[in-house]
Amino acid sequence: MYCxxxxxxxxxxxxxxxxxxxxxxxxxxxxxxxxRVPEKKDAxxxxxxxxxxxxxxxxxxxxxxxxxxxxxxxxxxxxxxxxREAPDAALDAPTDEEYWLRIESQLFRxxxxxLRPDAPVDGGEGTVACxxxxxxxxxxxxxxxxxxxxx
Numbered sequence: 001m002y003c004x005x006x007x008x009x010x011x012x013x014x015x016x017x018x019x020x021x022x023x024x025x026x027x028x029x030x031x032x033x034x035x036r037v038p039e040k041k042d043a044x045x046x047x048x049x050x051x052x053x054x055x056x057x058x059x060x061x062x063x064x065x066x067x068x069x070x071x072x073x074x075x076x077x078x079x080x081x082x083x084r085e086a087p088d089a090a091l092d093a094p095t096d097e098e099y100w101l102r103i104e105s106q107l108f109r110x111x112x113x114x115l116r117p118d119a120p121v122d123g124g125e126g127t128v129a130c131x132x133x134x135x136x137x138x139x140x141x142x143x144x145x146x147x148x149x150x151x
Contacts (some may be wrong), residue, residue: 054108054147055082055103057135065099066081068115072103077111079103097138108147 001010001024003017010017010024017024025031059065069079080102089096103111127136129141130144143150 001026002028002029002031052105053080053102054105056103056108056111056148059099059101062099063133065101068101071114072101072111075110076102077107077114079111 001012002008003010003020003022003024004025005020006017007028008017008019015024016022056068056079059068065081069081072079082100082102084098084100084127086096086098101111124151127138130137130147130149135144135146137144
């Protein structure tokens with residue numbers, strides 16, 4: 001299937017081009033020339049605006065990240081699990097992975113309260129807990145390294 005406007009090819013089962021908002025056709029040879037070929041940036045105009053996402057603290061393993069994500073889903077908060085290699089991991093050693101949650105910025109504080117309701121404001125011993133994500137950071141820090149909140 002093809003779009004008669006932008007000429008993109010689609011897999012079987014698709015019936016409309018979301019970019020051009022027109023019905024697809026079986027072949028391009030019988031199609032009249034397009035009225036205009038939409039620019040690629042037109043697709044962005046029609047696409048939903050993606051929310052700003054913030055990363056929430058690292059987890060010890062994937063199961064811990066999944067459990068936390070499930071807690072948030074129960075409260076109607078979507079979260080993505082982000083798996084990445086530890087920044088100091090040696091490339092010739094077994095993979096050392098870190099697990100994080102990515103949460104919409106406007107829901108971040110609420111998610112932090114759900115995941116760490118007992119997070120102390122003062123972590124003691126020269127540390128303080130970030131008021132947004134609960135990460136314990138040194139009192140000398142100006143910003144939380146996990147979420148960027150000014151301390």
